[in-house]
Amino acid sequence: MSEARLGLPNLGFGVGLRTPHYPHILKHKPDVDWFEIISENYMDSGGRPRHVLEQIVEQYKVVMHGVSLSIGSTDPLNFEYLGKLKKLAEWTKAAWISDHVCWTGVNGLNGHDLLPLPYNEETLQHVVSRIKTVQDFLERPLVLENPSTYVTFTDSTMSEWDFVTRMAEEADCGLLLDVNNVYVSCFNHDLDPEDFIRSLPHERIVQFHLAGHTDCGTHIIDTHDNFVVDKVWDLYRLAHKLTGGVSTLLEWDAQIPDFDVVHGEVLKARDLIRDGGAAPSTPRHAEADSSASEQPPQVARRSATVPQPAVFVAAEVE
């Protein structure tokens, strides 16, 4: 790699673009550094989502974040999907394209979840090979995120951070460090999140994600439905120090509050860096526990604690 972060810029402090905020953004044109869009929500859109995005990209820098690349799947790569991804990136002038170190399905199916991989040599070579193919096709580097995970496999022979480090270096790709995901996965797998962050190749980290989660006591679920907790802010401060600062984005995907609340949450990161002091104050309910984590399969409730991603755009009808 010739340049740190693949030569990609620090865009500042951004927010994930979500449909409930469309009217506010179009009307008030808030002073946001950049937006991250969910690629799959716009790849096939010929309606209002696409129309709104057209106006957004005229005024803001945009990054594309996908949830269905399935870079770790043993199914063949979907070149129809990649073609649409590339076309959307050209149209939006996306600063970069990101997805996750995961797989979403096999045998032609998609579970719409970010499923974990076993970290071993076979997986590493498989993923590296596919990243290179995708990067060649897209004609740009790929940026990959550590997902929140809830299981580890006996087939693993290396840590997640060793896997991610070797993957990034051998495939020459970028990393999206989701600080909340580090916290969630390390809690779930009895690991030290600081070790995780300290062990990564910091010069390859292009972007940070921040989000809220749900603490179920025995495990934590990455729900993106709350404020960032203090311990994640502490990790963010560490990651900022180790990387020198990169583009930072706040994700909020369920029980989405007003735009100003979401924007205000990511601006806490700016204040934290500027002040260099203590973690921002987290509202008390952000630390609330949930007892709704274990739903019997047949009783999947709308209010269930559903890990991200769950991206769906509902129709507007008159």
Add this chain to the structure above:
Amino acid sequence: MTEQRSLQNLQRWVQEVITNPDGIAAGVESPTARQQIDIGAANIEDVVEPSSRLGSAERLAVYGNAYFARLVECLGEEFPATRYALGEETFESFAFGYVNDSPSSSYSLGFLGERFAQYLIDTRPTDVPKPGWPDFLIDLATLERTYAEVFDGPGPENLATLQPEDLQSVPPELVNDVRFVPVPSLRLMEASFPVHEYVTAVRRDQSLEIPMPAETLLVITRREYVVRRGTVSRAEFQLLRAIIDGNTLGAAIEIAAEAMPDETDEELASNLSKWFQHWASAGWFLRVELPKL
């Protein structure tokens, strides 16, 4: 580490296990899972490590629960009126069955509900006379899916649409031979219940009783990126259907007349001018195409 399996075996095993409708243990014991990794439910730890707080099966259950919960939730967002009519618990049961019957094969959740109405048709109780409660649900789901497709599909917003004066420029001797080109979002739907009113009421948080059956002929399209719907008469519906199927205006009028034996030619003809004006002002068509000479 125990015996190492191929990545493909492991992924197929995980998918079988977490998508099994009867839960993790049943998934592990299923023949399809055992074809990939031949272990029983008592030996899940051979594949998935426990944590200090959760056992291996409990950890896998996070994914199993999330799989159904996420997709059922997305279906609930796409079919809010169907969900309201059925009630949460019954809708979840239908949606759960549908997800199990038709798992997603697309990169986008936008395609998840495309076969939901067909699933309701396929599982309709045969002993309920038509039109009955199951048909109301089928109509509801069909309409809500149509709304979703029209909302985010190709639309007329950046296209010039037919204007009332365009019709007047057609030479009288060619009128029968013109073809109307619909906007890409135009859909017709025939329902046994006035489901459009029910869907609108639910979206406005208004409480409604299940309506009595009534033939409902709907035209659905989009303007300014918002889905619009309206009802038309049987004669207008038949004519629109024939036109959208690609017939010339003259042939379409004949087809519509044949399908409406009680409607006289004079009655049909007297309505045409009024309908054409309405179609143009409602933006249902892009243009009329003259025959190639």
